Amino acid sequence: MAQLVDETAQTKSLVLEVPGWAGHRAGQHVDVRLTAEDGYQAQRSYSIASAPEDNYIVLTVERLADGEVSPYLTDVLGPGDPLELRGPIGGYFVWEEELGGPLLLIGGGSGVVPLRSMLRHYFAVGSSIPLRVLYSARSLADVIYREELTRMTEDSGLDIRFTLTRQQPAGWRGYARRIDVPLLAEVAFPSDEDPLVYICGPTAFVEAAAQGLVGLGHDPSKIRTERFGPTGG
Amino acid sequence: MAISRGFRGRRRVDADPTRIPPGQYVTPDFPVLSAGPTPHTLLAEWTFEIRGAVDKPVSWTWEELLALPSETPTFDIHCVTKWSKLDTSWRGVSLDTLLDGVDTSAEYVLAFCDGGYTTNLPLEDVTGGKAWIVYEYEGAPLEPEHGGPARLLVPHLYFWKSAKWVRGLELRDRDEPGFWEMYGYHNYGDPWKEQRYRGD
Numbered sequence: 368m369a370q371l372v373d374e375t376a377q378t379k380s381l382v383l384e385v386p387g388w389a390g391h392r393a394g395q396h397v398d399v400r401l402t403a404e405d406g407y408q409a410q411r412s413y414s415i416a417s418a419p420e421d422n423y424i425v426l427t428v429e430r431l432a433d434g435e436v437s438p439y440l441t442d443v444l445g446p447g448d449p450l451e452l453r454g455p456i457g458g459y460f461v462w463e464e465e466l467g468g469p470l471l472l473i474g475g476g477s478g479v480v481p482l483r484s485m486l487r488h489y490f491a492v493g494s495s496i497p498l499r500v501l502y503s504a505r506s507l508a509d510v511i512y513r514e515e516l517t518r519m520t521e522d523s524g525l526d527i528r529f530t531l532t533r534q535q536p537a538g539w540r541g542y543a544r545r546i547d548v549p550l551l552a553e554v555a556f557p558s559d560e561d562p563l564v565y566i567c568g569p570t571a572f573v574e575a576a577a578q579g580l581v582g583l584g585h586d587p588s589k590i591r592t593e594r595f596g597p598t599g600g
Numbered sequence: 601m602a603i604s605r606g607f608r609g610r611r612r613v614d615a616d617p618t619r620i621p622p623g624q625y626v627t628p629d630f631p632v633l634s635a636g637p638t639p640h641t642l643l644a645e646w647t648f649e650i651r652g653a654v655d656k657p658v659s660w661t662w663e664e665l666l667a668l669p670s671e672t673p674t675f676d677i678h679c680v681t682k683w684s685k686l687d688t689s690w691r692g693v694s695l696d697t698l699l700d701g702v703d704t705s706a707e708y709v710l711a712f713c714d715g716g717y718t719t720n721l722p723l724e725d726v727t728g729g730k731a732w733i734v735y736e737y738e739g740a741p742l743e744p745e746h747g748g749p750a751r752l753l754v755p756h757l758y759f760w761k762s763a764k765w766v767r768g769l770e771l772r773d774r775d776e777p778g779f780w781e782m783y784g785y786h787n788y789g790d791p792w793k794e795q796r797y798r799g800d
Binding site: 400408409439444449450456577578581594 | 716
């Protein structure tokens with residue numbers, strides 16, 4: 368690990384230098400394997416947050432208080448320490464420009480991580496595909512990559528809508544509730560534009576977003592999902 | 601293998617280690633993993649079909665499936681995403697019952713599902729008391745998120761082989777990779793050999 372970056376109170380990004388990395392596609396994940404001195408091993412999957420074009424592999428890890436692996440990655444692992452990875456893994460929750468668009472990315476909590484890889488890839492290839500992003504977080508302080516997303520909005524006109532479900536700052540002009548059908552109807556491209564949709568987040572979030580879009584007439588086969596539960600780390 | 605400096609891990613003391621395949625951890629939860637939206641098929645339109653390399657396709661309506669003799673298998677299940685869940689109990693119909701009377705030379709099956717999901721298995725892995733079409737989990741109707749109204753249960757393989765929202769089996773003379781198998785998962789998926797991904 369080259370560097371550890373604080374993202375939010377609960378999430379950190381591990382910046383990894385991976386000699387011989389064969390490359391990945393935006394949206395894929397890796398398996399991380401930890402080995403104790405007595406040979407005991409624990410493995411977990413983490414989405415890759417960096418774009419294929421980036422020089423480093425970045426994993427953004429949410430620290431789960433009762434987790435076995437994530438507290439080690441965020442609290443114990445230090446710069447210079449080795450980390451055993453396997454990957455890239457997964458070939459379906461992947462965005463590449465030839466898949467077309469319009470493109471709609473919907474993330475809940477740390478579900479934004481693989482979407483961030485897609486966003487960086489989108490800008491790296493200079494795509495002109497219409498793009499919208501919907502990001503649900505508990506509060507502004509829980510928004511991961513806030514500065515980067517703001518910069519993408521200011522510099523490149525990224526159309527990103529936030530909903531803050533628990534706590535909103537004074538004067539907040541974004542959404543302030545869990546995603547529901549009226550919210551999706553406002554944010555999503557109309558179903559007759561046949562957008563390609565990627566949804567990542569906790570199970571209940573993904574179910575709500577996916578069912579909502581299907582109810583609005585979106586083609587289920589154009590909706591790709593990745594779900595994680597409270598036991599993911 | 602490299603030692604992870606300062607990593608001790610959390611070994612469970614309440615689970616028999618001989619029941620946990622390599623690289624897995626035990627969870628009391630039941631995580632959901634699906635590649636797309638959860639399908640909701642009306643039971644009135646639901647059928648289970650056995651087709652492909654058979655003399656004559658055969659199918660059951662929902663009512664007909666429920667009328668078949670059921671079994672209540674209890675097994676440990678192992679997901680390729682590393683979680684294992686012990687002593688899960690189900691109710692459903694053995695594939696031996698459904699395949700009884702089906703005359704075939706096929707050696708493989710491709711399970712097909714609402715939502716377009718598929719997964720491939722050797723026929724001998726779904727016969728001989730190894731696989732069921734289950735419609736109850738822990739005494740209650742199987743929830744849509746977990747594959748309801750009915751899913752395949754093949755507990756001796758990684759759980760992606762236990763296809764959710766299953767609608768039938770296509771018997772095949774030649775093996776053909778299913779959905780995750782095409783996206784790089786192992787073709788067979790034995791958790792005890794840790795066959796997670798292609799090449800394992």
